[in-house]
Amino acid sequence: GEVIRSASYLDLLSDCQEFKYLVNAHKDTTGVSDLNNMARHRAKDLPIKETDGIHGNRYIESVKPSPVDQLIKTEERESGDAGLKPYILYLRQKKGFLYASLSVMSHIIFIAGQISQNSWMAANVQNPDVSALKLISVYIVIGVCTVFFVLSRSIFFVVLGMQTSRSLFSQLLNSLFRAPMSFFDSTPLGRVLSRVSSDLSIIDLDVPFALMFGFSSSLNAYSNLGVLAVVTWQVLFVSLPMIVLAIRLQ
Structure with missing residues (x-):
């Protein structure tokens, strides 16, 4: 392509008709209802601040507003502890709770076999x-039976x-294929590729x-703690405060 004109955003919006048409085509995405007169209104609404100079003289300067009206919006990201909501949404897909329950039971x-x-x-x-012979035989039989359950646990999780x-x-592809053209115009291609590749790899x-x-x-x-509590219940005086402390520190 060829650069036809180079200027600031407000100058292009007020003087260049082609650029104005392009911005108006994305007004549903940007949330701006009227962009034709935005340049004049923003120029009039610039706040003014008086500042003291170094030598005692005062001068007036205009404060530039933050660029809220952009074609490409900043991506929203959640930070911190999101709670159990992402895991619940994950388990709701395709009988996830059923497979998770079977895996936990296995x-x-x-653990009971051990x-x-x-x-x-x-x-x-x-x-x-x-x-x-009887001692070793019973021990081996119990161990072989527990192997099948630990194998079933892994299979259910897979x-x-x-x-x-x-x-x-499938939900991601359906959303991408049915998205309007304004979504692809206002969303960078790298952001879409990141969601399809790296984020899905983390989920997989x-x-x-x-x-x-x-x-x-x-x-x-919890099973080890239960066995210790049955054998030597005095260990609860040490283990319970440590569990509470670990939960509070997380």
Whole structure:
């Protein structure tokens, strides 16, 4: 292309008819109802400030307003703790709560199997009525059964991630294909590509594994605390204040 004219935004808006037509075509996106007289109104409405000079003289200067009327809006981003809302929206896609519940139940059974293994070994390792073959056989059978449940936990989370990613990707494509032309004129191409590529990659890989490790670590911690509370209840005097302190510091 060729640069036909170079000037400030207000000068182009007041003098160049082609640029005025381009800006008026995007008034629905920018939220400006009348751009034909905007240059004159903004020139009249500039605030004036009196300032003391270095040598004691006073001079008047105009304060430029902030550029609120732009073709490309600033992208809105949330910062800080967003709470559980993103995870609830994630689990609502394609029976996400069902797969997450099945995965949590499988992990609970896996933890119960581990506790049963350790309890069986601790209770019967010095029992003369239980032979070594029976002791090891029962221990191995319980371990093999728990392997299937930990495998099912991983499978359910993988299915959850795949179904949710497909649903979100389909919704994103439908929104892009049905968006008006003003959206593509006012939205940078890099922003759209970032949402389609990097953000969806995070949803595909990071979110399901983060949920899986979060659920697994929490259940493991609470199960270990429960076993310690049953065996030696005095540990609660130390563990409960530490749990409250950790929650408050997060």
